Amino acid sequence: MSTAPHILVIDDEPQILRALRTILTEKxxxxxTASRGEEGLxxxxxxxxxxxxxxxxxxxxxxxxxxARLREWTQIPIIILSxxxxxxDKVSAxxxxxxxxxxxxxxxxxxxxRVRVALxxxxxxxxxxxxxxxxxxxxxxxxxxxxxxxxxxxKLTATEFKLLAYLAANTGRVLxxxxxxxxxxxxADADHTEYLxxxxxxxxxxxxxxxxxxxxxxxxxxxxxxxxxxx
Amino acid sequence: xxxxNTYSRIFLQYxxxxxxxxxxxxxxxxxxxxxxxxxxxxxxxxxxxxxTAFWGLGPGILSALSAFLGFNYFFIQPYFTxxxxxxxxxxxxxxxxxxxxxxxxxxGRAQAGLAAAKAREREATKLYELSIALxxxxxxxxxxxxxxxxxxxxxxxxxxxxxAKSHVKAQKIEFSLPVESAPLSRKPExxxxxQTARGLLGEIRLWRADTTLxxxxxxxxxxxxxxxxxxxxxxxxxxxxxxxxxxxxxxxLKSALLSxxxxxxxxxxxxxxxxxxxxxxxxxxWSSSAREDLLASVDDETDHLNRLVGNxxxxxRIESGALKPQRQWxxxxxxxxxxxxxxxxATEQHRLDVNLPEDLPLVPVDxxxxxxxxxxxxxxxxxxxxxxxxxxxxxxxxxDGTLLVTVSNQGPHVPQEHLDRIFDKFYRVTDADRVTGTGxxxxxxxxxxxxxxxxxxxxxxxxxxxxxxxxxLTLDGAPPPSLPVESETI
Numbered sequence: 172m173s174t175a176p177h178i179l180v181i182d183d184e185p186q187i188l189r190a191l192r193t194i195l196t197e198k199x200x201x202x203x204t205a206s207r208g209e210e211g212l213x214x215x216x217x218x219x220x221x222x223x224x225x226x227x228x229x230x231x232x233x234x235x236x237x238x239a240r241l242r243e244w245t246q247i248p249i250i251i252l253s254x255x256x257x258x259x260d261k262v263s264a265x266x267x268x269x270x271x272x273x274x275x276x277x278x279x280x281x282x283x284x285r286v287r288v289a290l291x292x293x294x295x296x297x298x299x300x301x302x303x304x305x306x307x308x309x310x311x312x313x314x315x316x317x318x319x320x321x322x323x324x325x326k327l328t329a330t331e332f333k334l335l336a337y338l339a340a341n342t343g344r345v346l347x348x349x350x351x352x353x354x355x356x357x358x359a360d361a362d363h364t365e366y367l368x369x370x371x372x373x374x375x376x377x378x379x380x381x382x383x384x385x386x387x388x389x390x391x392x393x394x395x396x397x398x399x400x401x402x
Numbered sequence: 403x404x405x406x407n408t409y410s411r412i413f414l415q416y417x418x419x420x421x422x423x424x425x426x427x428x429x430x431x432x433x434x435x436x437x438x439x440x441x442x443x444x445x446x447x448x449x450x451x452x453x454t455a456f457w458g459l460g461p462g463i464l465s466a467l468s469a470f471l472g473f474n475y476f477f478i479q480p481y482f483t484x485x486x487x488x489x490x491x492x493x494x495x496x497x498x499x500x501x502x503x504x505x506x507x508x509x510g511r512a513q514a515g516l517a518a519a520k521a522r523e524r525e526a527t528k529l530y531e532l533s534i535a536l537x538x539x540x541x542x543x544x545x546x547x548x549x550x551x552x553x554x555x556x557x558x559x560x561x562x563x564x565x566a567k568s569h570v571k572a573q574k575i576e577f578s579l580p581v582e583s584a585p586l587s588r589k590p591e592x593x594x595x596x597q598t599a600r601g602l603l604g605e606i607r608l609w610r611a612d613t614t615l616x617x618x619x620x621x622x623x624x625x626x627x628x629x630x631x632x633x634x635x636x637x638x639x640x641x642x643x644x645x646x647x648x649x650x651x652x653x654x655l656k657s658a659l660l661s662x663x664x665x666x667x668x669x670x671x672x673x674x675x676x677x678x679x680x681x682x683x684x685x686x687x688w689s690s691s692a693r694e695d696l697l698a699s700v701d702d703e704t705d706h707l708n709r710l711v712g713n714x715x716x717x718x719r720i721e722s723g724a725l726k727p728q729r730q731w732x733x734x735x736x737x738x739x740x741x742x743x744x745x746x747x748a749t750e751q752h753r754l755d756v757n758l759p760e761d762l763p764l765v766p767v768d769x770x771x772x773x774x775x776x777x778x779x780x781x782x783x784x785x786x787x788x789x790x791x792x793x794x795x796x797x798x799x800x801x802d803g804t805l806l807v808t809v810s811n812q813g814p815h816v817p818q819e820h821l822d823r824i825f826d827k828f829y830r831v832t833d834a835d836r837v838t839g840t841g842x843x844x845x846x847x848x849x850x851x852x853x854x855x856x857x858x859x860x861x862x863x864x865x866x867x868x869x870x871x872x873x874x875l876t877l878d879g880a881p882p883p884s885l886p887v888e889s890e891t892i
Contacts, residue, residue, distance in 0.1 A: 258770060276708055278701075365731035365764055369885050372733055383739040383756065390740050393728075393770040 176290060177201040179220035181211035181237065182252065183230050191224070194279055200286075208232035212240055219245065222289055224282075225269070226252045227260050235264045242268035246296065248289035252277075258393035265347045265394070272345060272394070288343030304339040306387050306400040309378060311339045318378075325377050330355065334370055335378075338388065338398035347395040371396065412460075419453040419461030423468045431476055439491070442477050443498045450502045451509055459510030466502035473498060521618045528556050529625060536633040540640050542568050546577045549606070549630040554579045557623060559610040561586055566596060566604030566634055575604075594623060596631040603634055658828045659714075662841055666710055670703035713842045716774070717827065720849030727768035727853050729877055734758060734765050734772075734797055734807075741776045748781070751789040757796040763884075765805055766877035771850045778843035779809040779869050786867070787813035803875055804856070810868035821860050847871070 178200045180191050188204045195202045203220065205211035208229040215223060223241065227234035238249055249269040253261045261272050270292065271285045295301065302314040310319045313336050318325045327335065333355045338346065352361045360366065371390075375382040389397045426449040430442055437445070446469040454462025474484055478491045486492045535548045546564045554562045563578040563585075578585075592608035592615075606627055615623065677696040681688065688696070719725045735758050742754055765772075776795075783793045791812035800806050816824060825848040828841040851858040851871045858871040875882055 276704060365883055366885065368731065368733045368736060368764065372736065383735060384743050385739070390736055392740060392773055 175199050175201050176221040176286075177203070177218070178222050178224060178286070179203045179205065179211065179215055180224045181205045181208065181229065181234075182224070182226035183207065183228070184226070187226075187252075198283065206230075208234070208237045211237060215241060215245070215247075220247060221293070222286060223247060223249045224252065224286075225249055227257060227264060228254070235260060235267055238264050238267045238269050246293070248293050250282075250285050250289060262347055262349075262394055265345065266349055270344060284343075292341070292344060304342055304400065306339070306342070306398070309387065311335060313340060320378065327374075327377065331370060331374055331377070335374055338396060342398050342400045345391050345395055345397045349395075351395060367396070415457040415461050416464060419449075419457050419465050420468065422449045422453055423465045423472065425449075426469075427472045427476060434477060439477060439494060443473060443494055446473050446498065447502060447505060450506050454506040454509035455513060458513060459506065462506030462510050463503065466499070466506045469502055470495065470499045518618070521616070525618060525622045525625070528552065528622065529629065532626060532629055536629065539633065540637045542566060542634055542637050543575055543577070545630065545633045545637060546575050546604075549626060549633075550577050550579045553606065553608065553623070553626055556626070557608065557610060557615075557619065558612070559608050561590075561609040563590070563607040564604065564630075565607075592623065594627040596627055596634065598631045598635045600635065600638075603631055606630070655827065662828055663710070663714065667707065670706045670710075673703045674700050713846060716846045717842050717849075720846065720853075725771075725849060725853050727771055727850070729766045729768055729854070731764040731877065731883060732767055732769050732772070734762060734805075737767075737769060737772050738776055738795060741773050741780065745777065745780060748784060749793075752784055752787065753790070753792040754780075755792050755794045757794065759798065762797060762805075763799065763875060763882035765873055765875065765882070767854060767873060768850075771853075775847045775850050775871070776809070778847050782843055782869075783809060783811035783813060783867075787811035791866075799875065800872070803881075804872040805875055806870060806872050808868055808870050810863060810866055812866040815862040815867060816860065818862070821862070824860055825858065 178195055180188060180195075180202060182188055182191075182204075183206050185206070188206065192202045192204055203214055203218070205214050208231050211223075211225070214220075225234050225237055229237065234251060234253075238251070241247070241249060248271075251261065251264045251269045251272045252275055253264075253272055254275055257274075261274075265272060270289050273282055273285060302312065304311040304313065308321045312318070316332060316336075318327055318332070318335065334351070337351060337354050348364045348367055349361050351367060352363060356363065356366060371388060372382070375385050375388055379385045379387060387399055389399055391397055426446065430437070430445060434442070450462060450466045450469055453465040471484070474486065474495055475482060478486055478495065480487065486495065532548070532552045535552065536545060539545050539548065546566050550562045550564045553559070561578060561580070564576070566575045567573075568575050586609050588609070590607035591610050591613050592606075594606040594608070595602055596604040596606065606623075608623070677700045680686070681693065681696055716725070735756075738756055738758070742749065742756070780793060780795075787793065793809065793811045795807075795809050797805055797807045825844045827845045847869075848858050851873070854873055856871055856873040858869065861868050861870065
């Protein structure tokens with residue numbers, strides 16, 4: 172990228188804004204900040220950023236609404252910041268189009284990792300999609316429907332492959348239960364998280380070295396799942 | 403109507419009194435040839451006594467006078483006049499009059515005494531019934547209803563209305579009997595205030611066509627009112643006392659919380675402050691390993707603080723009843739696996755052994771809350787079990803349709819009398835200084851398990867200590883689903 176990526180941070184806590192501006196500027200990002208939802212929306216419209224970091228608890232309008240209103244005109248990645256136990260809000264913001272989330276307090280490495288994943292994903296959306304995803308010793312060929320673990324081909328059922336393909340195509344991003352169920356099983360089964368639980372166990376048994384302590388298919392408690400490529 | 407009845411009753415009494423006298427006179431007149439004068443005088447006392455006994459003092463006196471006149475008219479010579487010739491007859495007559503009046507008075511007084519005693523007995527019975535009915539009633543609505551019922555039974559009245567100030571937010575209670583009767587247009591005949599030491603609580607209004615009340619009845623009505631007022635007062639006092647007790651208890655808990663929290667919050671803050679100020683001061687050139695140590699402890703302590711705040715929030719949520727599990731079918735192995743992965747660093751000095759049967763059904767639990775239960779139980783085990791020992795986690799389906807989960811360790815025993823209390827808030831078996839924590843972890847577990855409809859308890863094992871909990875395996879009455887398994891691969 173020729174110019175440094177532009178990050179818009181919308182949060183009402185001045186301490187967080189100060190810290191993020193310092194840290195992210197140091198990490199060679201251009202940073203704009205807003206402390207209210209409307210202000211953030213106006214800034215995003217006047218100088219569209221490459222990524223938005225959005226706190227869910229804003230004083231004027233809710234973060235979920237900011238999310239929905241951004242999605243009316245742009246697909247720029249949105250990473251939401253929430254407090255612990257805010258699963259419901261988190262999930263509804265993700266279902267409203269947010270790309271990822273972080274729970275306060277978070278480590279800066281986590282935030283940078285999320286930012287990198289989101290930027291890569293939006294670049295992929297503009298360019299072409301990768302058809303082969305590598306994760307440790309796993310190689311997933313999305314176009315040819317082939318999964319290999321090392322040199323061995325792994326036999327998957329149709330549903331298992333569809334599930335894995337959806338996860339791998341969104342490597343690094345959190346996917347909500349609803350979005351996975353809708354995508355793999357269809358909208359009618361969007362509430363059947365038990366399907367997910369059972370199929371994820373099967374996938375882990377076939378793909379993970381230690382299925383009880385998975386390295387690639389991670390559970391996001393109360394939210395969904397995340398596929399991680401690098402160990 | 404009542405009034406007419408009363409007058410006609412009185413008239414009837416006098417009439418019957420006179421009739422008794424007339425019949426006696428008739429019989430004696432027929433027998434006058436066989437009886438001498440003193441005997442007749444004696445027999446004439448009979449209707450006087452009977453009348454007084456049956457109809458009261460008035461008819462008694464009437465028959466005494468009638469007997470005096472009748473005796474004189476029919477039986478004392480000269481007959482059929484009120485004149486008296488012989489002086490001895492005059493003495494008989496006068497003595498008769500005195501005796502008749504005295505007898506009627508004596509009998510009447512005895513009668514009145516008996517009636518009063520009966521009224522007192524009735525009053526006592528009614529008061530007894532009222533006090534029995536009111537005993538132990540703390541709800542002021544119920545008290546008002548009971549008083550109204552007792553009044554309408556005891557005083558034949560058309561309508562009773564009761565108003566009283568409730569002690570709950572100064573609400574007004576109104577109750578009237580008979581239920582669903584329309585209010586009467588006229589003013590109530592009786593209004594009795596419900597008066598207590600705190601002031602006027604309310605009023606009893608009584609509609610009763612018979613405006614006369616015996617003094618005894620009047621007194622009874624007032625006694626009812628004062629009994630009712632007392633019952634309302636007692637209910638108020640009891641509730642006030644209960645509230646005071648609850649406040650005192652929550653006050654006590656709050657101060658325990660504050661002391662625990664301030665201690666627990668301050669120690670990580672002290673570490674953070676010390677580390678950060680050291681790093682900022684320009685006096686010392688820190689070696690890179692020392693820098694790393696200080697920063698690592700800051701990192702750890704912020705995580706610790708975060709946990710504390712989370713625990714406090716959870717506890718307040720449990721206390722306020724806001725902790726509602728989002729129960730869904732989950733895999734226990736996934737939940738436990740997630741917790742263990744996250745606690746990898748903390749569990750470095752212990753071995754963890756998870757033993758779940760292959761055919762374990764899906765469990766209907768809130769994923770996040772159940773993670774917290776395991777997190778807290780494992781953390782607690784890590785705190786007390788010596789290093790290099792094993793923490794076992796197992797789960798088994800019970801015959802009663804529940805799941806029994808056990809987290810056991812090789813830590814020290816807990817005295818039998820403490821086993822239940824370790825799930826209480828801020829309860830510690832050991833000194834607070836030896837082990838860190840808010841003293842909330844286990845009570846949060848208890849709250850979560852209870853919200854899932856399960857039970858949690860602790861027990862001493864021959865070689866260690868165990869937490870057990872049960873979780874019902876049904877969700878809204880449905881058993882664990884079994885999913886169709888795909889076997890065909892692509």
